[in-house]
Amino acid sequence: MTRSLPDQSLGPEWTILELLARGIIDDSEVxxxxxxxxxxxxxxxxxxxxxxxxxxxPMLAHQIMSxxxxxxxxxxxxxxLESALEWNRWQIEVFRRETVRVAxxxxxxxxxxxxxxxxxxxxxxxxxxxxxxxNDIDFMITPRDRDKVMTVMQKLGFRPFFDWAKDARREExxxxxxxxxxxxxxxxxxxxGIRLIDIDIANSLTWTKSPFDVPVEEALENPVExxxxxxxxxxxxxxxxxxxxxFTVLHLFREAWLQKFVESGTDVGLxxxxxxxxxxxxxxxxxxxxxxxxIMQTHGVTDAVAWVLRHMDETFHTHAVELLALEKHxxxxxxxSQMRSPGYVNAWSESMRGRLQSKSRxxxxxxxxxxxxx
Amino acid sequence: MDDITTQFEECLRRHLRSxxxxxxxxxxxxxxxxxxxxxxxxxxxxMEKTFGIRFPDDxxxxxxxxxxxxxxxxxxxxxxxxxx
Numbered sequence: 001m002t003r004s005l006p007d008q009s010l011g012p013e014w015t016i017l018e019l020l021a022r023g024i025i026d027d028s029e030v031x032x033x034x035x036x037x038x039x040x041x042x043x044x045x046x047x048x049x050x051x052x053x054x055x056x057x058p059m060l061a062h063q064i065m066s067x068x069x070x071x072x073x074x075x076x077x078x079x080x081l082e083s084a085l086e087w088n089r090w091q092i093e094v095f096r097r098e099t100v101r102v103a104x105x106x107x108x109x110x111x112x113x114x115x116x117x118x119x120x121x122x123x124x125x126x127x128x129x130x131x132x133x134x135n136d137i138d139f140m141i142t143p144r145d146r147d148k149v150m151t152v153m154q155k156l157g158f159r160p161f162f163d164w165a166k167d168a169r170r171e172e173x174x175x176x177x178x179x180x181x182x183x184x185x186x187x188x189x190x191x192x193g194i195r196l197i198d199i200d201i202a203n204s205l206t207w208t209k210s211p212f213d214v215p216v217e218e219a220l221e222n223p224v225e226x227x228x229x230x231x232x233x234x235x236x237x238x239x240x241x242x243x244x245x246x247f248t249v250l251h252l253f254r255e256a257w258l259q260k261f262v263e264s265g266t267d268v269g270l271x272x273x274x275x276x277x278x279x280x281x282x283x284x285x286x287x288x289x290x291x292x293x294x295i296m297q298t299h300g301v302t303d304a305v306a307w308v309l310r311h312m313d314e315t316f317h318t319h320a321v322e323l324l325a326l327e328k329h330x331x332x333x334x335x336x337s338q339m340r341s342p343g344y345v346n347a348w349s350e351s352m353r354g355r356l357q358s359k360s361r362x363x364x365x366x367x368x369x370x371x372x373x374x
Numbered sequence: 375m376d377d378i379t380t381q382f383e384e385c386l387r388r389h390l391r392s393x394x395x396x397x398x399x400x401x402x403x404x405x406x407x408x409x410x411x412x413x414x415x416x417x418x419x420x421m422e423k424t425f426g427i428r429f430p431d432d433x434x435x436x437x438x439x440x441x442x443x444x445x446x447x448x449x450x451x452x453x454x455x456x457x458x
Contacts, residue, residue, distance in 0.1 A: 169419060169422070170415055170419060173415050173418050173419060173429070173434060174411075174415045176431060176434035176435075177411060177414060177415065177434060177435075177436070178411065259410065260410060260411050260412045263412060264412065
């Protein structure tokens with residue numbers, strides 16, 4: 001997908017992260033990142049803070065090391081970045097083994113499932129470099145298998161995460177009220193530096209009672225088998241590219257459009273958009289034929305997908321809306337909206353770029369009075 | 375059983391912005407008073423703390439708190455169960 005170089009109005013720190021998030025694709029971008037990282041005015045504190053906020057610390061570390069900038073970076077910062085990258089690689093290795101353990105147990109019982117998000121993307125979109133941060137392992141199942149999967153997970157030693165949560169009852173009530181996921185599960189392990197492994201099992205591509213959804217049973221049909229790096233002959237099932245794209249985009253939409261994620265400080269970050277950009281780049285042929293558009297129209301999710309892609313194009317100077325022929329979808333009213341609660345949509349005037357960079361997103365409130373949404 | 379109306383309404387008003395200046399209409403859906411998925415959790419937790427009850431899993435569904443009337447009935451039922 002073509003894209004122009006980002007403008008630098010938000011400072012060199014932010015420009016570096018935008019370039020890394022969307023993926024470096026040519027020599028001019030390599031040089032631009034290099035120049036920005038070695039500029040005298042670079043604020044390392046700001047760069048590191050934003051890299052942490054957007055879960056890009058290992059990616060930044062890898063970029064600095066692969067560009068041989070060892071002596072252009074303050075020594076203590078370089079050493080810390082190096083450690084962070086190594087630790088992320090170690091965590092991914094531990095997560096891979098656990099993913100296979102859970103996947104084999106589910107497959108043994110004939111339960112349809114796929115592995116999603118970080119673990120699925122790390123090898124296919126991020127070249128197994130250990131740069132994609134993930135704090136848990138994600139699976140997708142159908143709602144009818146919720147009880148069977150809980151039984152399997154308990155046999156594997158997992159317990160609801162409530163046991164470790166700061167406010168167990170809050171977590172428990174929240175989980176019961178939102179049955180689009182199983183309660184978050186965790187297991188104590190005995191590995192250096194990693195005390196717990198969290199597993200997040202969804203049974204919806206979006207959220208309970210979402211006006212935008214794709215049936216999970218349909219999405220799970222004909223998964224692709226994806227090799228696990230470093231484990232010869234071992235594969236995990238993942239969504240085929242069209243549903244991988246739809247899930248990733250709709251998941252981003254969920255985190256960005258629902259006000260509750262903004263208020264809890266867990267809404268969308270640069271890397272979520274980075275996943276979408278990479279998915280399009282690597283699956284362009286499969287995403288630009290008529291099947292994707294037909295599926296989106298069948299399930300009425302075209303406007304939600306257009307919401308994400310239009311914000312993405314505005315922020316990252318990509319051309320995804322045009323590429324996927326969605327110019328006529330995603331109206332202005334929806335684009336400038338955010339859902340507060342079922343039936344109520346707030347107006348929202350901020351740009352996605354400004355929102356991503358803001359460090360006080362949790363306190364942001366809509367500027368226009370609430371009105372009944374459609 | 376004591377009348378819980380005052381405590382119940384105080385509890386709702388702590389979390390629902392639109393309920394604060396007005397009398398609470400027990401038939402109106404709580405989403406119209408500003409309830410969303412986050413405040414729903416906060417309201418239920420506050421009800422549990424205020425009335426010394428615990429919502430069982432089968433009551434942790436949207437129907438329990440669709441309106442103030444439904445929620446008050448649920449709270450009263452749980453208080454009665456606990457007392458008996």
